[in-house]
Amino acid sequence: MSSARSQAKQENRKGPQSAPAAGALVWYKSRSWILPLVLAVATIALYSPVIHHPFVNYDDDAYVTGNAHVQSGLNWETVKWAFTTYEFVNWHPLTWISHALDYQMFQLDPGGHHATSVALHVLNSLLLFWVLLRATGSPGPSLMVAALFALHPINVESVAWIAERKNLLSTLFFLLALGAYRWHARGPRVTRYAAVAGLFALGLMAKPQVITFPLVLLLWDYWPLQRMFADRTAASPGNLATIPAKSFPWLILEKLPLLAICLASAFITLRAERTGGTLSGIYFHPFSVRLQNAILSYVRYIANAFWPSGLAVYYPYPSGDSLALWRVIAAFVFLVAVTALVIVYRRRRYLLVGWLWFLGILVPMIGLKQIGIQAMADRYAYLSFVGLFIMVCWGIAEWASQRHISSAKLAAVSVVALLALAVMTRRQISYWDDNVTLWSHAVAVTRNNYMAEDHLGGALLADGQRDAAMPHFYRAVAINPDDPDSNLNIGGYEQQQGDLPQAVARYNKVISATQNSAVLNAGVRAKAFDNMGYVYRQMGDVPHARESFAAAVAADPQFAKAWIGLALVEQKSGNVGPAIQAYSRAMKLQPSDWGYLLLARALEQSGDNNAALSAIRQAQSMTRNLENAQRGADQLLAQ
Numbered sequence: 001m002s003s004a005r006s007q008a009k010q011e012n013r014k015g016p017q018s019a020p021a022a023g024a025l026v027w028y029k030s031r032s033w034i035l036p037l038v039l040a041v042a043t044i045a046l047y048s049p050v051i052h053h054p055f056v057n058y059d060d061d062a063y064v065t066g067n068a069h070v071q072s073g074l075n076w077e078t079v080k081w082a083f084t085t086y087e088f089v090n091w092h093p094l095t096w097i098s099h100a101l102d103y104q105m106f107q108l109d110p111g112g113h114h115a116t117s118v119a120l121h122v123l124n125s126l127l128l129f130w131v132l133l134r135a136t137g138s139p140g141p142s143l144m145v146a147a148l149f150a151l152h153p154i155n156v157e158s159v160a161w162i163a164e165r166k167n168l169l170s171t172l173f174f175l176l177a178l179g180a181y182r183w184h185a186r187g188p189r190v191t192r193y194a195a196v197a198g199l200f201a202l203g204l205m206a207k208p209q210v211i212t213f214p215l216v217l218l219l220w221d222y223w224p225l226q227r228m229f230a231d232r233t234a235a236s237p238g239n240l241a242t243i244p245a246k247s248f249p250w251l252i253l254e255k256l257p258l259l260a261i262c263l264a265s266a267f268i269t270l271r272a273e274r275t276g277g278t279l280s281g282i283y284f285h286p287f288s289v290r291l292q293n294a295i296l297s298y299v300r301y302i303a304n305a306f307w308p309s310g311l312a313v314y315y316p317y318p319s320g321d322s323l324a325l326w327r328v329i330a331a332f333v334f335l336v337a338v339t340a341l342v343i344v345y346r347r348r349r350y351l352l353v354g355w356l357w358f359l360g361i362l363v364p365m366i367g368l369k370q371i372g373i374q375a376m377a378d379r380y381a382y383l384s385f386v387g388l389f390i391m392v393c394w395g396i397a398e399w400a401s402q403r404h405i406s407s408a409k410l411a412a413v414s415v416v417a418l419l420a421l422a423v424m425t426r427r428q429i430s431y432w433d434d435n436v437t438l439w440s441h442a443v444a445v446t447r448n449n450y451m452a453e454d455h456l457g458g459a460l461l462a463d464g465q466r467d468a469a470m471p472h473f474y475r476a477v478a479i480n481p482d483d484p485d486s487n488l489n490i491g492g493y494e495q496q497q498g499d500l501p502q503a504v505a506r507y508n509k510v511i512s513a514t515q516n517s518a519v520l521n522a523g524v525r526a527k528a529f530d531n532m533g534y535v536y537r538q539m540g541d542v543p544h545a546r547e548s549f550a551a552a553v554a555a556d557p558q559f560a561k562a563w564i565g566l567a568l569v570e571q572k573s574g575n576v577g578p579a580i581q582a583y584s585r586a587m588k589l590q591p592s593d594w595g596y597l598l599l600a601r602a603l604e605q606s607g608d609n610n611a612a613l614s615a616i617r618q619a620q621s622m623t624r625n626l627e628n629a630q631r632g633a634d635q636l637l638a639q
Helices: 002-017 019-030 034-052 061-063 076-084 095-105 110-136 139-151 153-160 161-186 191-205 206-222 249-274 287-306 325-344 349-365 378-402 408-429 437-446 452-464 466-479 484-496 500-513 522-539 541-555 560-572 575-587 593-606 611-623 627-638
Strands: none
Touching: 002 191, 019 522, 019 575, 019 611, 034 139, 034 153, 034 408, 034 575, 034 611, 061 095, 076 095, 095 161, 095 191, 095 325, 110 139, 110 153, 110 161, 139 206, 139 378, 139 560, 153 161, 153 378, 153 408, 161 191, 161 206, 191 206, 191 249, 206 249, 206 325, 206 349, 206 378, 287 349, 287 378, 325 349, 349 378, 378 408, 437 452, 452 466, 452 484, 484 500, 484 522, 500 522, 522 541, 541 560, 560 575, 575 593, 593 611, 593 627, 611 627
8 A cells, every 4th residue: 555655655656758749759759740740830930031131231241242251252261260269259260160151152132142041040949859858758848848949939039140150150150069968878878978079069169158068968867868966766758767866976086077068168269369459448337247147147048038128239338227226126036036936946947947047158258257338138048948848847847737627738838838939039030131121120229339320320320311310419429428339420421521620530449448358349440540641741731641541451351441541651652662562462352343443553653564454354354334433542542
């Protein structure tokens, strides 16, 4: 009799993961292709509009449209560069290789680049389903977590933004490594462990955000694999006999090689960050402010998980009442309360695992160590929200089982919830239709967002709407007087209006604001020096013009326009040799008909008529209107 009662208690502890899960697993195995197919088709249909979207005027230039290395295509030189560069203050060689491969196939057609991102997101969703199913044996909750991941609006940024390819790639290898870990746990071997370590290393080479992977594996050992328990009565079907238990010290030792990989990645990441200089002024926030923002951001992320409204491509650091002490204390109390609850209900191991997954994966991006100027970002939720989804989906499954709610009713409610999310996601995708819409939405849903104002002005300027753009630049500098991009654009406007001294003052402000982050802001810094060079040339101040152009090419040696400016100044000063070298450098970087005509004029001046004739032929091969190109060259020489 006591044996029967003990068995009954054991069955009660198993909860919804025993007989119901086993029945669902049998159903799934007989129709194993249906659920993944439905998930893939739904995700593709939802994200199909993005293939018609353009490149975004926010980092897409650094990663694709303005990156000469990426635009050389996938070749050995590009691969060597990808593994040795710290460009854009990052070391993520697989990301660079991915962009180079896309350029090899699609050139500057954004549709192809977007299609690759959608394909990766679909693959990640299917992998997440597969990893959870294999680890838990529960098709329903596994599918729901994967569906939430695939359809939630918070993930639109990671999919619709080409520059965020690194997020998709790192998650891909993270999930592959997590799946391989179960394979290793069933029969630990060196080769299987090497596969886990190799996939983890590949994830880090796409984006170091997955650096917390070894800690996630410890959570996975706790649930669902439950390797650290000899009595695994709550384990999922199929795991009891196939995954042997290990002691906690053994599990810690097992992760040490992976922690060594983490240390190597952290060292490389810190070294890359140092190349960008130091943040200062309005960009830098003391640790006390970062800590308060981190606490508030955790709660804001949770709010966005359950009510994803007001999502934006950029969130500025909060200030004033947004960082009021009572808000921080309330947020902290909430986080502590949730932590206490998952500990109290630790028998439901998925709660503790999901919560710590969410908290832990966000740690590198939460801002305790300042790695950017944003307060938080939707892309940081891409992988971390899986923890929240696990808590919700397994929790609802257990609740429904205890109340004997039928699978059909639960499935119907789940479909309604997913359809509501899909509607919100489609609307969020529509904000990425073009740059003006994207940044107008960001301005509308955030406060004091100088970055959004600046990029909205830039988008309007690119559309030829200068008068509409300028108020946004002025609003940006009103929020952040040191904003280099807006000051640069205002300086350009003042230069066009003939207010040359004021334009020079604006350019000097840009140069001063980027002094401590010269590498990270090399592009805008070079443009400021270049524009200032043309202003001094217009004012007849040749020495300052030469100095400005030289500083521009020093800041960005790939800036063809600055090499042209330097050549014009040298030619006007009678330094024909340096002028020829500068023109030649510019034509290697960005060939043009009028540029070759300028080179031909300098070569003629030096007496090298054969080389001048060759340059003229190059110009003729590039234009249908040589006279128009000649007029352009003459105008530049006459200034």
